[in-house]
Amino acid sequence: MSYISTRGGGAPMGFTQAAMTGLAEDGGLLVPVSLPDVSGRLGEWGELSYPDLALEVMGLFSDLERSDLEGLVRRSYGTFRHPEVTPVVEVGRVRILELFHGPTLAFKDVALQFLCNLFELVLGREGGHLNILGATSGDTGSAAIHGAKGRERIRIFIMHPHGRVSPLQERQMTTVLDENVFNLSVHGTFDDCQRIMKTLFEDVEFKSGYSLGAINSVNWARVLAQIVYYFYAGLRTLKETGAEAVQFSVPTGNFGDVLAGYYAKKMGLPVRTLMVATNENDILARFFQTGVYAKGEVVPTISPSMDIQVASNFERYLFDRVGQDSGVLRDLMARFGRTGSCSLGPEHGGDRLFYAGVGTTKDTLEVIGRYHREYGYLLDPHTAVGVHVAEQALSEDVPTICLATAHPAKFGDAIKDATGEDLARHEVLERLRDLPTRSVEMPADLDAVRDYVKAHGVE
Ligand SMILES: *Cc1c(COP(=O)(O)O)cnc(C)c1O
Numbered sequence: 001m002s003y004i005s006t007r008g009g010g011a012p013m014g015f016t017q018a019a020m021t022g023l024a025e026d027g028g029l030l031v032p033v034s035l036p037d038v039s040g041r042l043g044e045w046g047e048l049s050y051p052d053l054a055l056e057v058m059g060l061f062s063d064l065e066r067s068d069l070e071g072l073v074r075r076s077y078g079t080f081r082h083p084e085v086t087p088v089v090e091v092g093r094v095r096i097l098e099l100f101h102g103p104t105l106a107f108k109d110v111a112l113q114f115l116c117n118l119f120e121l122v123l124g125r126e127g128g129h130l131n132i133l134g135a136t137s138g139d140t141g142s143a144a145i146h147g148a149k150g151r152e153r154i155r156i157f158i159m160h161p162h163g164r165v166s167p168l169q170e171r172q173m174t175t176v177l178d179e180n181v182f183n184l185s186v187h188g189t190f191d192d193c194q195r196i197m198k199t200l201f202e203d204v205e206f207k208s209g210y211s212l213g214a215i216n217s218v219n220w221a222r223v224l225a226q227i228v229y230y231f232y233a234g235l236r237t238l239k240e241t242g243a244e245a246v247q248f249s250v251p252t253g254n255f256g257d258v259l260a261g262y263y264a265k266k267m268g269l270p271v272r273t274l275m276v277a278t279n280e281n282d283i284l285a286r287f288f289q290t291g292v293y294a295k296g297e298v299v300p301t302i303s304p305s306m307d308i309q310v311a312s313n314f315e316r317y318l319f320d321r322v323g324q325d326s327g328v329l330r331d332l333m334a335r336f337g338r339t340g341s342c343s344l345g346p347e348h349g350g351d352r353l354f355y356a357g358v359g360t361t362k363d364t365l366e367v368i369g370r371y372h373r374e375y376g377y378l379l380d381p382h383t384a385v386g387v388h389v390a391e392q393a394l395s396e397d398v399p400t401i402c403l404a405t406a407h408p409a410k411f412g413d414a415i416k417d418a419t420g421e422d423l424a425r426h427e428v429l430e431r432l433r434d435l436p437t438r439s440v441e442m443p444a445d446l447d448a449v450r451d452y453v454k455a456h457g458v459e
Pocket of ligand 1 (some may be wrong): 106107108139140217251252253254255256257258305306382383405406
């Protein structure tokens with residue numbers, strides 16, 4: 001399988017190179033040139049364990065030896081606390097796909113455990129080192145740190161805004177004391193951190209001199225790892241219910257997670273509807289309702305990992321909507337960059353696969369409270385947004401699978417507000433309380449961060 005940029009630049013490349021590259025050089029996103037049709041294999045795939053299924057799905061997209069890929073998969077999902085890796089449980093009228101059994105209790109572990117193992121494999125084979133640089137407002141940073149910690153050929157530098165991430169999420173990062181992990185507590189906002197990161201990646205000399213690596217959600221290997229659980233949950237549900245199709249509700253921020261579901265459908269998984277569930281930051285919901293993709297102001301909510309107004313993976317979907325015409329896509333993205341808005345014309349049709357909806361803070365708290373009272377099940381606020389939207393579009397004959405993207409204990413305050421009780425606990429998080437931490441404070445200054453990476457990274 002080879003990969004090309006959505007913007008049409010550069011030569012096609014293989015899977016390993018695509019994963020090491022992240023963002024294409026022309027600023028586009030890397031996409032597979034074609035998608036395999038797996039509809040003839042679904043019966044057989046429905047019987048497989050999670051790692052065996054991952055091996056089959058990923059094998060279709062990768063240029064690794066099967067034994068190497070198998071090693072990666074086993075190492076990546078051996079760290080999950082549930083024997084099924086991503087189990088599906090029936091709760092009331094929906095099914096919950098629990099994606100939070102990884103090391104940091106968020107769905108990002110599914111992709112970042114795999115990506116970091118892949119980096120290590122490639123670096124070990126080709127020699128060299130990687131200095132990963134990232135900015136986080138919470139979940140991504142800790143999942144990346146737990147993926148990269150202790151690896152010989154990787155150093156990881158994660159910036160977070162000082163005093164502005166939840167104390168629990170901060171501890172998930174700063175209690176990791178491995179020598180290759182550097183937590184930079186930046187005196188500024190998340191946007192400052194992100195701006196510093198982008199500017200450093202644009203510094204070509206620094207980027208190549210210090211082998212800067214990115215772990216952000218546009219990396220194809222992350223999307224690929226997420227395709228697996230759509231097949232896993234979808235095929236299990238079809239088998240159990242005898243239904244002809246399923247639908248998924250996906251709490252959405254950067255459009256990475258739901259994009260994986262879109263690819264699973266295109267490969268032949270019988271998916272009737274993909275529900276794009278957002279909080280008040282509803283740029284994507286508005287797009288699917290009106291065809292206009294227009295940026296608004298970011299509002300902070302109780303589902304902070306979805307407080308996003310520019311969905312970095314959306315370009316891959318738009319590429320398909322404009323008939324994979326890179327010229328049209330470049331124009332759209334240029335207009336969006338200039339004006340903060342772009343829209344599809346009637347010639348690009350609609351897409352009845354998607355249903356979009358919004359769950360407000362009020363809706364989120366209501367759903368959490370009700371699921372706790374009626375079913376004794378705790379939803380984290382991100383998952384609750386998805387469940388709220390799913391409830392608007394339940395179907396008698398098509399089972400609804402709601403993706404649970406974080407363990408409720410990560411967002412204990414929201415659970416307390418919704419239920420009146422402090423119920424959400426997890427031993428992994430309890431243990432963090434008394435552990436020593438390490439981080440360095442730093443001004444929101446480009447040179448300060450660059451100098452720090454130069455001093456502690458591998459040249
Ligand atoms: C990152 C994240 C999301 C959003 O996922 P995208 O791939 O960015 O759409 C939802 N919920 C949680 C808990 C997350 O960490």
